[in-house]
Amino acid sequence: MSSVWAARTALYIVRWGPPAGTSVFLCSRQAHHASVPSCNSTSHQYPSSRRSAATKENQKHQRSKSATDQSIELKIAESCKNFRRFITDPGLIDSVVKCLAPYGSSRTAPIIMDCNPGPGILTQALLDAGHKVFALENNSDFLPSLERIQKNRNGQLKVVHCDFFKIDPWSEGLVQPPSMYSSTLMKTLNISEVPWAADVPLKVFLMLGHKKERILLWRQIYSLYQRLSVYRFGRVELNVFMTENQYLKLISRPGDFMKYKALSVLFQVACDIELLHKEPTSSFLTPAKFRNPSMTKSGGFPDDGLCLVRITPRRNLFSENFTTADGSTFIHMIKQLLATRKSKLIDKLDNLAPGNGKDLLKSLALPMNIVTGCIYPEEYKLLFEILSHSEEFNPSFVLDEIYEDVAVPCY
Known part of the structure; x- marks a missing residue:
């Protein structure tokens, strides 16, 4: 418990001092060339610039063939029945590649899981930058072109018919692509479990649809806190294109009753959140039927x-x-406490630990009339650690909702 009391003292300083800001690494098209080294930097294991004339001629032929394949794939993207955004703009591709390998990263280029790459234009740019890439595509129409790229990359690219958002489905029974169990996927990709404190074993790049982004983020939270699904293999890093409104909710701070919600607290407790780049939606390609x-x-x-x-x-x-x-x-405790962000915290605490709400607030040096929407994420985690070791803690107040969620799985 000594660590809990040390953390309590530190949180007192944090609360009454200036709040720590969320880190931002902007990789804009105008500025990223000055802050990020070129793809020929020695900080990564990129292909040598000294190539034979035969090699250059072969690459020229491959680029010509690739352009033909991409034109076919772009037609497929135009005719997609489901809403998707595709990255085809050269400037945006350049920005994304540099954001995924920022200045100061390790000498070995990181492994990237490119989710739903579609035409594969970004995928090829990542490969050209020296990354090893796992391409997970849910639309079988795009697979032939991706597999042709795979054949010419000598093991640098692995293509799998899989949807990242359908990994470890709730439904029981036979699972068929693009649904897949994470254990099967990681075995296919030859990825082993590493300790939680180890370096990031995998960078996942994906785009969240604006209608389902909140649901998908909740699913990640449940898996992350319990080390389930892909998080069983280590601290998997997400690089996500999401709406600006959702990003502002994730980084919102106490007192912002419109945006500061349970998802804000849970992500800020568990993760470092960085803004890498902002792009207008006009830079992305979407199927013709959605225009x-x-x-x-x-x-x-x-x-x-x-x-x-x-x-x-x-x-x-x-x-x-x-x-x-x-x-x-x-x-589930955070979901309950943040459901009404103007409720007095002491009333909620008396439900969790009957008669101990006042003492809990004193132990965290919090005002008696403070409301749930004015508590910092770090304070909520410390509060839970104190409660979970308290004899007065009444877990049934939280467990009732857990049982309801198990009966009707949803986020």
Whole structure:
């Protein structure tokens, strides 16, 4: 418990001092050339610039053939029945490649899981930059072109018919592509489990659809706090294109009753959140059926913007006072406390630990009349650690909701 009391003292300083800001690494098209080294930097194991004339001629032939294949794939993208955004703009591709391998990273280029690459234009740029890439594509129409790229890359690319958002489905029975169990996927990709405190074993790049992004983020939270699914293999890093509104909710701070919600607290407790790049939706390609004269080419309004956000699980998330066994209870406690953000915290605490709300607030040096929407994420985690070791803690207040969620799985 000594670590809990040390953390309590530190949080007192954090609360009454200036709040720590969210880190931002902007990789804009105008500025990223000055802050990020070129793809020929010695900080990565990129292909040598000294190539024979025969090699250059072979690459020229491959690029010509690739351009033909891409034109076919772009026609497939145009005719997709489901809403998707595709990255085809050269400037955006350049920005994304540099954001995924920022200055100061390790000498070995990181492994990237490119989710739903579609035409594979970004995928090829990542390969050219020296990355090893796992391409997970849910639309079988795109697979032939991706597999042709795979044949010419000598093991640098692995293509799998899989949808990242359908990994470890809730439904029981036979699972067929693009659905897949994470254990099967990781075995196919030859990825082994590593300790939580180890370096990030995998960078996942994906785009969240604006209608389902909140649901998908909740699914990641449940898996992350319990080290399930892909997080069983280590601190998997997400690099996500999401709406600006959703990004602002993730980084919102106490007192912002419109945006500061349970998802904000849970992500800020568990992860470092960085804004890498912001791009107007007009830079993305969407299927023709989702366009109309009042909307831009991307299927969004002109002023819409998408944010590329890096979400990295923290090494110190788990400890002897907060384990994966506590994850589900903590999530549901936060959901209950933040359901009404202007409720008095002392009333909620008296439900969790009857008659002890006042003492708990004193132990954290919090005002007696403070409301749930004014508590910092770090304070919520410490509060849970204290409660979970208290004899007065009444877990049934939280467990009732857990049982309801098990009966009707949803986020």
